[in-house]
Amino acid sequence: MVLEMAILQVIKGEEVYFEKDFAMASQIIQSISGYISHSLSKCIEAENKYLLLVDWEKLEDHTIGFRTSEAYLEWKKLLHHYYNPFPVVEHYEMILENRK
Template structure:
């Protein structure tokens, strides 16, 4: 499993519109083979800052499967105009996990 992580700085005043369009865009990312789950979290300290977490089976499911798909074009059309600056996307693999 690979975790995609991006900190999203949304243009101030556009938070509600972004959240609405993100809910719509979720259908596109969910349609990709290798997609496992995703969550969007809103920062408590900065109202226009969000954390996107996406679990993929393998890195290529995101970097090729999603990024080279028609679904990504729809995702991009709905969401990319909200970001300033454009987010850096990083990928992580599990080293250690503890749960209660």
């Protein structure tokens, strides 16, 4: 499994619209082969900052399967105009996990 991580800086004053459009965009990403789950968290200290985490079966499910799909064009249309600056997206592999 691969974890995609992005810090999303949303243009101030656009947070409510972003959250509404993100809910619609969630349906898009869920349709992609290799998608496992995702979460969006809002920063407590900075109201226009969000953390996006997406679990993929493998890296290529995101970098090729999603990013080269028609679905990604819809995702882009819904969300990319909210970001300033555009987010850096990184991918991580699990080394250790503990849960209580």
